[in-house]
Amino acid sequence: MTPHKDIDPADPFRLGGIELGSRLILGTGGASSHLALERAIRASGTELVTVALRRVDPDAPGSLLDVIDRCGVRLLPNTAGCFTAAEAVKTAHLAREAFETDWVKLEVIGDQDTLLPDPVELIAAAEQLVNDGFTVLPYTTDDPILACRLADVGCAAVMPLGSPIGSGMGIRNPYNIRLIREKVGVPVILDAGIGTASDAALAMELGCDAVLIASAVTRAEHPERMATAMRHAVQAGRLAYRAGRIPRRLYAEASSPFEGMAEL
Amino acid sequence: MNVQLNGANHVLSDDASVADAVSALTTAERGVAVALNGEVVPRAKWRSTRLSEGDWVEVLSAKQGG
Numbered sequence: 001m002t003p004h005k006d007i008d009p010a011d012p013f014r015l016g017g018i019e020l021g022s023r024l025i026l027g028t029g030g031a032s033s034h035l036a037l038e039r040a041i042r043a044s045g046t047e048l049v050t051v052a053l054r055r056v057d058p059d060a061p062g063s064l065l066d067v068i069d070r071c072g073v074r075l076l077p078n079t080a081g082c083f084t085a086a087e088a089v090k091t092a093h094l095a096r097e098a099f100e101t102d103w104v105k106l107e108v109i110g111d112q113d114t115l116l117p118d119p120v121e122l123i124a125a126a127e128q129l130v131n132d133g134f135t136v137l138p139y140t141t142d143d144p145i146l147a148c149r150l151a152d153v154g155c156a157a158v159m160p161l162g163s164p165i166g167s168g169m170g171i172r173n174p175y176n177i178r179l180i181r182e183k184v185g186v187p188v189i190l191d192a193g194i195g196t197a198s199d200a201a202l203a204m205e206l207g208c209d210a211v212l213i214a215s216a217v218t219r220a221e222h223p224e225r226m227a228t229a230m231r232h233a234v235q236a237g238r239l240a241y242r243a244g245r246i247p248r249r250l251y252a253e254a255s256s257p258f259e260g261m262a263e264l
Numbered sequence: 265m266n267v268q269l270n271g272a273n274h275v276l277s278d279d280a281s282v283a284d285a286v287s288a289l290t291t292a293e294r295g296v297a298v299a300l301n302g303e304v305v306p307r308a309k310w311r312s313t314r315l316s317e318g319d320w321v322e323v324l325s326a327k328q329g330g
Binding site: 027028029030031037050051052053054055056057058063064065068075077078080090093094095097098099165166192212214215218 | 270271289290292294295296297298299302304306307322323324325326327328329330
C-alpha cells in the first residue's frame with residue numbers, strides 16, 4: 001500500500017485511529033465480476049472497501065478476499081440487511097470472527113423499500129458494539145441530532161446518507177449535511193445516494209471528511225472510468241472546501257476594473 | 265444426524281463437529297464465520313463444538329456488498 005497517495009500531507013485523514021491515503025471508501029456491491037471490481041478499486045485510489053457477510057457459495061468463482069488482498073486495501077465489513085439491533089450486533093461479531101477486524105459499517109434498516117436506517121435500533125446497536133470494542137461506522141439518516149447521539153455513544157465516524165441507497169439522487173439536504181459537519185467532532189462520511197462525480201465533489205465541498213460510494217461506480221456503464229472520476233471529484237471537492245469558496249451574490253461583481261477604461 | 269446447513273438439510277455423522285459442518289460446504293481456510301443455533305462459534309472452538317440432531321448452522325463468508 002502506498003501511504004497517503006491521494007492526500008495532502010497538510011490535511012491527513014484519520015479514521016478509527018489510522019491514517020488513510022484516500023478520502024474515498026468504495027463499496028463492492030453491484031460489481032459485475034471480480035475483475036471489474038479489481039479494476040474499479042485500483043482506479044479509485046481507495047484504501048478501504050466494504051464487504052457483506054453472506055452464506056458461503058460453494059460455486060462462487062474466485063475469492064473476494066483475494067481481490068482485496070491483491071489491491072492492498074483494508075476491508076470494512078457491513079451489517080447490510082439487518083433490521084434489528086440484535087441481528088446487526090450478531091452480524092458484526094460474525095464479521096469479526098471471519099475477517100479479524102473490529103471495524104464495522106453498521107447498517108440497521110427500517111424499511112425494505114427505502115432502505116432508510118431505523119434510528120432507534122441503530123443507536124442501540126451502536127452503543128452495544130462500542131461497548132464490545134468495535135470501531136463503529138454507522139450508516140445514518142441526515143438528521144444532525146441523531147448524528148450527535150451516535151458520536152456521543154462512541155462511534156468512530158458518522159455516515160449520513162445523501163439520499164436512499166442506490167438511488168443516485170445525490171445530496172437532497174445539503175444544509176443538514178453541513179449542520180452535521182459543524183455539530184459532531186468525529187469524521188463525517190457521506191454514505192449513499194451519490195450518482196455521479198459532482199455529487200461526490202459537493203459532499204466534500206460541504207466539509208465531509210470522506211465519501212462512501214458503491215453503486216455509482218460499480219453499476220456505471222464504465223465502472224473503472226467512473227472510479228477515476230470519483231477519485232478526482234473527491235480530491236477536487238476537498239481542495240475547494242479548504243480553499244474557501246467565494247460568497248454567493250445576487251448581483252454581479254466585475255472582475256475587470258472599470259477604472260482606466262477608454263472613452264469611446 | 266440431520267442438521268440444517270445454510271438452510272438446507274444435511275446428514276452428518278453422529279459425532280460431527282462444527283468444523284465438519286464447515287468442511288461440508290467450503291474448503292476456504294480464512295474469511296469464514298459460523299453461527300450455531302444463532303450464536304457465534306469462534307474458530308478456535310469449531311473442532312471441540314459437537315453438533316446435535318436438528319441443529320441449525322450458518323456458515324458465512326465475504327460477498328460483494330455496499
